[in-house]
Amino acid sequence: MSQAPGNGGEAITITVKVNGKTYTHTIPPRMLLVHYIREVLGLKGTHIGCDTSNCGACTVILNGKAVKSCTLFAFMADGGEILTIEGISEDGKLHPIQEAFWENHALQCGFCTPGFIMNLYEFLSKNKKPSEEEVRRAIEGNLCRCTGYVNIVRAAMAAAEKMG
Amino acid sequence: MPERRYLGKRIKRREDLRLLTGRGLFVDDLSLPGTVYAAFLRSSYAHARIKSIDTTRAEKISGVIGVFTGEYFKDKVQPLMTAWALTGADLKPIKWPVVVHDKARFIGDIVAVAVAEDPYTAYDALEAIEVEYEPLPVVTDMEEAVKPGAPVIHDEAPNNVAFTWRLTGGEDFDSIAAKADHVMRQRLVNHRLIPSAMETRGALAHYNASTGELTVWVTSQNPHVHRLIMSASLGIPEHKLRVIAPDVGGGFGSKIPVYPGELIVSRLAMDLGRPVKWMETRKENFMGTHHGRDHITDFEVAYTRKGEVLGLRVRTLANLGAYLSTAAPGVPTILYGTMLSGPYKIKSVDVEVKGVLTNTTPVDAYRGAGRPEATYLLERVMDLVARELGMDPADVRRVNLVEKAPYNAVTGLIYDSGRYREVFEEALKRAEYSKWREIQSKARKEGRLIGIGISSYIEMCGLAPSRIARATGFGLGLWESAVVRIHPSGKVTVYTGSHPHGQGEETTFAQIVAEELGVPIEDVEIVHGDTAQTPFGMGTYGSRTTPVGGGAIALAARRVKEKARRIAASLLEARVDDVEYSEGKFYVRGHPEKQVTIQEVALASYTADKLPEGEEPGLEATVFYDPENFTFPYGTHVCVVEIDKETFKPKILRYVAVDDIGVVVNPLIAEGQVHGGVIQGLAQALYEYAVFDEAGNLLTAGFNDYMIPTAIDTPNVESYFVETPSPHNPLGVKGVGETGTIASTAAVVNAVLDALSHLGIKHADMPLTPYKIWEILKEKGVKA
Ligand code: FES
Ligand code: FES
Numbered sequence: 001m002s003q004a005p006g007n008g009g010e011a012i013t014i015t016v017k018v019n020g021k022t023y024t025h026t027i028p029p030r031m032l033l034v035h036y037i038r039e040v041l042g043l044k045g046t047h048i049g050c051d052t053s054n055c056g057a058c059t060v061i062l063n064g065k066a067v068k069s070c071t072l073f074a075f076m077a078d079g080g081e082i083l084t085i086e087g088i089s090e091d092g093k094l095h096p097i098q099e100a101f102w103e104n105h106a107l108q109c110g111f112c113t114p115g116f117i118m119n120l121y122e123f124l125s126k127n128k129k130p131s132e133e134e135v136r137r138a139i140e141g142n143l144c145r146c147t148g149y150v151n152i153v154r155a156a157m158a159a160a161e162k163m164g
Numbered sequence: 165m166p167e168r169r170y171l172g173k174r175i176k177r178r179e180d181l182r183l184l185t186g187r188g189l190f191v192d193d194l195s196l197p198g199t200v201y202a203a204f205l206r207s208s209y210a211h212a213r214i215k216s217i218d219t220t221r222a223e224k225i226s227g228v229i230g231v232f233t234g235e236y237f238k239d240k241v242q243p244l245m246t247a248w249a250l251t252g253a254d255l256k257p258i259k260w261p262v263v264v265h266d267k268a269r270f271i272g273d274i275v276a277v278a279v280a281e282d283p284y285t286a287y288d289a290l291e292a293i294e295v296e297y298e299p300l301p302v303v304t305d306m307e308e309a310v311k312p313g314a315p316v317i318h319d320e321a322p323n324n325v326a327f328t329w330r331l332t333g334g335e336d337f338d339s340i341a342a343k344a345d346h347v348m349r350q351r352l353v354n355h356r357l358i359p360s361a362m363e364t365r366g367a368l369a370h371y372n373a374s375t376g377e378l379t380v381w382v383t384s385q386n387p388h389v390h391r392l393i394m395s396a397s398l399g400i401p402e403h404k405l406r407v408i409a410p411d412v413g414g415g416f417g418s419k420i421p422v423y424p425g426e427l428i429v430s431r432l433a434m435d436l437g438r439p440v441k442w443m444e445t446r447k448e449n450f451m452g453t454h455h456g457r458d459h460i461t462d463f464e465v466a467y468t469r470k471g472e473v474l475g476l477r478v479r480t481l482a483n484l485g486a487y488l489s490t491a492a493p494g495v496p497t498i499l500y501g502t503m504l505s506g507p508y509k510i511k512s513v514d515v516e517v518k519g520v521l522t523n524t525t526p527v528d529a530y531r532g533a534g535r536p537e538a539t540y541l542l543e544r545v546m547d548l549v550a551r552e553l554g555m556d557p558a559d560v561r562r563v564n565l566v567e568k569a570p571y572n573a574v575t576g577l578i579y580d581s582g583r584y585r586e587v588f589e590e591a592l593k594r595a596e597y598s599k600w601r602e603i604q605s606k607a608r609k610e611g612r613l614i615g616i617g618i619s620s621y622i623e624m625c626g627l628a629p630s631r632i633a634r635a636t637g638f639g640l641g642l643w644e645s646a647v648v649r650i651h652p653s654g655k656v657t658v659y660t661g662s663h664p665h666g667q668g669e670e671t672t673f674a675q676i677v678a679e680e681l682g683v684p685i686e687d688v689e690i691v692h693g694d695t696a697q698t699p700f701g702m703g704t705y706g707s708r709t710t711p712v713g714g715g716a717i718a719l720a721a722r723r724v725k726e727k728a729r730r731i732a733a734s735l736l737e738a739r740v741d742d743v744e745y746s747e748g749k750f751y752v753r754g755h756p757e758k759q760v761t762i763q764e765v766a767l768a769s770y771t772a773d774k775l776p777e778g779e780e781p782g783l784e785a786t787v788f789y790d791p792e793n794f795t796f797p798y799g800t801h802v803c804v805v806e807i808d809k810e811t812f813k814p815k816i817l818r819y820v821a822v823d824d825i826g827v828v829v830n831p832l833i834a835e836g837q838v839h840g841g842v843i844q845g846l847a848q849a850l851y852e853y854a855v856f857d858e859a860g861n862l863l864t865a866g867f868n869d870y871m872i873p874t875a876i877d878t879p880n881v882e883s884y885f886v887e888t889p890s891p892h893n894p895l896g897v898k899g900v901g902e903t904g905t906i907a908s909t910a911a912v913v914n915a916v917l918d919a920l921s922h923l924g925i926k927h928a929d930m931p932l933t934p935y936k937i938w939e940i941l942k943e944k945g946v947k948a
Contacts, residue, residue, distance in 0.1 A: 028284070030284065031284075038193075043186065044186065044189075044190075044192075044193035045185070045186015045187065045188070046186070047190070047192075047362075047363070047413075048192065049362045049363065049364070049446065050446040050866070050867050051445050051446045051447060051866070052446065052866045052867055052868050054866070054867035054868055055362065055446075055867060057362060084186065085184075085185065085186035086185065086186045086187075089185060094184065094185075098184045098185065101180070101184055102176055102177075102180045102181070102184060103176060105176070105177065105832045105833060105835075105836045107180060107183055107184065108414070108666035108667070108668070108836060108840060109183075109361070109362065109363070109411075109412065109413045109414040109665055109666030110179070110180070110182075110183025110184070110188050110411070110413070110666070111188075111190065111361075111362040111363045111413030111414060112362045112413075113183055113184060114186050117184070135875075136875040136876050137875075137876055139874075139875045140874045140875055140876050141874075142874075142875075143362065143867065143872050143874060144362065145360055145361055145362050145414050145416070145840075145844070145872065146362075146414055146666050146836075146840045147836060147839060147840050148839040148840040148841075148842060148843030148844070148878060148881060148904075149843065149874075149875040149878055150839040150843075150878075150880055150881050151836060151839065152875070153875060153880075
């Protein structure tokens with residue numbers, strides 16, 4: 001995909017800050033943000049699980065909000081700031097949400113995991129003491145086929161505690 | 165027994181670090197220099213002759229490398245055929261061309277392939293391909309398909325029946341029915357599901373023309389099985405074909421089979437001289453990756469007035485879709501019919517299954533594969549008998565449960581070990597069954613609808629004994645392989661033929677090896693998923709990874725330890741029999757000061773100057789382990805629901821699972837398997853339903869129409885284990901990957917129907933959606 005843009009109209013130049021680093025690229029206008037992140041920037045931790053914006057595997061933080069990066073064109077992020085799963089652990093230390101996922105066995109195949117973590121990243125930064133019900137509602141836009149959500153919910157509660 | 169350091173401990177998974185930080189490596193994360201992208205044009209009709217295909221317009225698009233049709237592949241890639249020949253069932257030789265050339269038989273059939281420099285352009289090309297179809301009459305309904313005059317899908321099966329399989333065990337059903345107090349008939353639909361692993365399927369193929377080697381990265385649960393079948397279909401010898409399954413994002417059976425996609429990109433990589441990649445879209449996954457379940461069953465049950473179930477006569481139509489997928493014929497037969505005695509002392513089982521071809525997506529193994537269908541039937545039988553006799557459903561099960569193991573079921577299986585009744589009572593106690601019965605009767609007086617459902621199951625797991633697999637016509641043995649290699653430094657690499665993809669065996673296998681060898685767990689690395697590294701292996705499915713794959717590893721570790729003991733004896737100048745081993749050290753009995761560590765022994769095995777007479781250098785062992793029998797996990801699940809009288813939505817108030825999976829290697833991981841399994845089975849009971857219209861279009865071809873439950877649709881699951889070691893493998897483990905799914909569908913359906921039982925409702929087919937419940941209540945004149 002990075003080799004040739006296809007015939008999607010006039011190329012556009014965008015500048016975005018991703019995980020603290022600024023990038024400028026010229027991209028086809030129809031390129032989805034998730035493809036820009038994965039194929040142009042090579043950040044493969046953001047996944048693609050569907051084509052109907054249902055699964056949330058592609059969730060990243062754009063300008064402080066959790067968004068499904070498959071539902072945006074890359075050019076829509078121009079001038080914006082993006083945080084992906086690769087950018088949340090500092091100095092090789094896991095983020096409390098990652099830690100809580102690890103301790104509570106909240107992932108099996110791990111394909112959905114980055115999306116859940118990024119969604120919770122925004123949610124838990126705004127909701128310090130969520131109830132289990134609130135956590136369940138917050139992750140409603142993310143699908144997991146492996147865990148049955150039981151341990152994801154536990155991990156989210158534990159992370160909230162850790163993040164205090 | 166010395167205290168265990170690793171086995172049975174809640175150890176955090178080692179695979180998690182890479183997955184939590186975005187450093188997992190899935191097929192879609194890979195590409196090679198010069199990679200080009202394939203996209204597949206799927207048929208516009210579920211059944212149609214292909215009259216012509218015009219690719220000129222597509223080929224002119226800038227960036228398009230080529231468009232390839234069925235004519236191109238016809239002689240280059242052999243069509244797929246099933247690997248489970250199903251002995252004695254008159255199985256028809258159904259062929260699945262990778263790209264169809266004469267006619268399409270379902271909407272997932274691939275009609276043409278576009279290859280371009282980037283995926284966007286490949287999809288542009290698909291839109292510019294012009295296909296002229298001659299639509300043919302379509303049949304999606306199994307009962308229609310077997311009627312005379314139905315559209316014929318394959319000439320090889322003129323009545324659309326791919327096989328007829330029969331099993332009779334124990335007394336003749338008619339004579340047992342004549343003796344029974346009652347005989348009841350019921351029709352049961354176990355509807356079609358779509359596995360929906362969160363990672364779709366895909367492949368990346370690279371061909372080296374100089375060496376003639378083809379390397380294929382593919383989303384597979386069993387890379388060696390993939391290699392074997394792909395080798396035959398592509399005509400590339402196995403030693404020139406390397407299959408790598410990297411991190412795989414869930415499978416649930418859907419990544420067992422070999423599909424057209426991986427064969428197409430493989431062949432194109434050879435012909436184009438560039439790496440070719442293809443990743444399914446989710447819609448393609450819904451249409452083209454196999455589905456699960458889809459039975460229509462009519463059964464008769466003979467029982468006594470005391471609730472003793474004497475015999476079952478079962479007639480099942482199993483929808484196989486348009487082609488026979490890799491393991492398809494074995495799923496609704498061997499994995500279903502033989503399980504129809506369940507954990508009960510049934511004296512007669514007479515089951516006939518017709519495998520039916522229709523213009524729908526092929527059906528193959530989906531988590532549990534045959535065993536959930538059998539459990540669902542039996543658990544509905546238990547509840548129906550209870551209703552007819554006015555008994556408590558728990559009491560009917562008490563009358564029928566097997567007392568002790570080993571137990572010879574009339575279907576020919578020998579259950580290994582278990583305390584079936586104890587586990588049953590424990591589940592009821594933990595779920596506070598009697599208390600909920602009281603709550604239910606009070607609630608009923610207030611007009612509330614509360615129901616309690618029980619499901620007791622037993623499953624045939626650790627899919628193995630090769631002799632049994634072969635006797636049923638399976639194309640391969642079902643053993644597993646392992647290499648345990650201790651390096652000169654004393655660090656250990658384990659190569660396994662299993663291929664965990666979420667089940668956590670990189671951790672549990674390391675626990676097993678560290679325990680067996682007495683080395684620190686950090687010193688053990690588990691390698692899997694690459695045919696160039698691991699010995700031939702059968703892969704991960706059928707809850708076989710720990711019982712069979714883990715069994716092989718334990719045996720290999722023991723063999724290595726024996727060799728190390730012999731070398732240690734030589735180093736210590738003692739007799740082998742006098743050398744003891746504990747926690748990583750060999751020492752002479754009675755002289756603990758005379759000791760060598762396993763690391764020192766490892767080094768000595770490679771310097772090789774002090775080896776005992778006749779001993780080979782090096783410290784490793786290869787084991788191919790073929791167990792004597794299956795393992796038989798079992799358990800009882802209890803579900804409590806309340807139906808909301810305004811929304812008609814069933815809400816799970818409690819879900820308790822008590823499972824005997826033998827020795828539990830890592831409770832943290834085992835519980836996770838139960839949680840996920842239970843929710844998948846519950847999803848069938850309440851939400852998921854694959855629907856084709858009469859023209860064969862899949863109406864539920866995305867997550868917006870096919871309801872995978874989310875966190876707000878699902879309850880917490882309480883998981884408990886009882887450990888009765890299986891005598892059938894070196895570790896005493898039984899397997900846990902499928903238990904939850906096998907048990908939960910019936911537990912939830914029984915609970916919902918129990919909530920309605922006082923209204924005279926005996927049975928309703930799944931999924932029990934609010935709409936269906938509303939219809940039932942309306943029919944019974946119950947006002948909300
Ligand atoms: S890939 Fe974005 S929601 Fe599924
Ligand atoms: S862990 Fe596999 S989909 Fe969530």
